[in-house]
Amino acid sequence: MRTPYPILLTSTFFNNRSVLVVGGGQVAERRIKSLLDSGASIQLIAPEITKDLEQLVNRSSLKWHKQSWQSGTLHKYPDALVVLAATNRTDVNREIAQEAKAAGRLVNLADDPAGSDFILPAVLHSGEITITISTFSESATPVLSAHLREKLAQIIGPEYGRLSALLKELRPYVKATVEPTLRPLLWRQMVGSSALDLLKENKEAEARSLLEAIFLEFTGRTSNGA
Template sequence: MIGLYPAVLKLEGRCCLVVGGGSVAARKTISLLECGAQVRLVSPELTEELQREVQKGKITHIKRIFEKVDLDGVYLVICATDNTELNSQIAEYCEALHIPVNVVDNPELSSFFVPSMIKRGPLCISITTGGNSPLFARRLREELEKLIGPEYAELVVSLGQVRRLIREQVDDPARRRKFLEEILPPGTLADFDEEKMEVLRKQVKACISSLLE
């Protein structure tokens, strides 16, 4: 099997189409909204959760069965219906129009996969099996979630602040790397706990102070 090319998409302000109105469509829709996407939802019926989002004005709901015109201006498509024939037709349309499409539970019809994700603030860890076993990806995510706590979000935010200051204050790329390596040397995240987090907090503060002097 040819390998997949992993990528992270910027969806803020982009129109994304979800076809389907059940629980899976709801989960996919909420994920898109969290990314700032403009969601167009096509389905005759919706779950209560989706109805609430529509009432809030966060979703454009087209209350009918999918039509090809629904693809106009769309950046990507997630197909979450239980109609095999419709799913196949949508995938065919998307292929012809060069629109990325994910048909839930059908990797053969999909041009991209939605990974299982762990989110800690701006930190996002994606796990995919290339469509082979979404269940395995979920189980692995569940185990990793036990190891990666909320302190990782704090650390990423702090390192982002330091990195921006370094880019502003230090012109030499080698010195930039040296600053960051001193804060986060190899092995830092092994057996990461609150004690190590406190050490990193102090290192980050010291680095910021030295840059602002």
């Protein structure tokens, strides 16, 4: 069995593109909320939508076209490279998928992962850290993926996100002063330090001081040829 190729789309991807979502129910709502968090501009086609989506239409980059899907509609959205078919009708979702694939768009069918160009995994966010989980099967995929996400959330707490933010602050200094071949060693020392334990205790100032001390010691030692 060939495994899917994992990929995360950055907010830059959405700068000059929109996402087309067809369907206005709970499934579409969940997908749209996640897309909005990623900075996507969304075109929504549905005759009716949930109350939460109605509120999002009024205050976000979500444009609602109050109509049912009609064959040939896709050409009206030339900048929609990504298409999500999330109606409650399998035949309509398949028609959307056929039209999208014929036009060279990437399509996801809410009721048919195997027939999709890409799948939407369970996601765990911790600050700037994003972890995705997918079993890529048609059995109990959503339930099992959600279970794994809950298990990981017990291990990877918010302190990891805060550690990522602190390392991001130090990154420019590391790039400016440490040889590329030595940087992995420094990052491993920082990640393996007790900074994470300090962050678990909400001692962010102490954690920052510790990371800075490791950085200074490392750069001093390497600059002296040690």
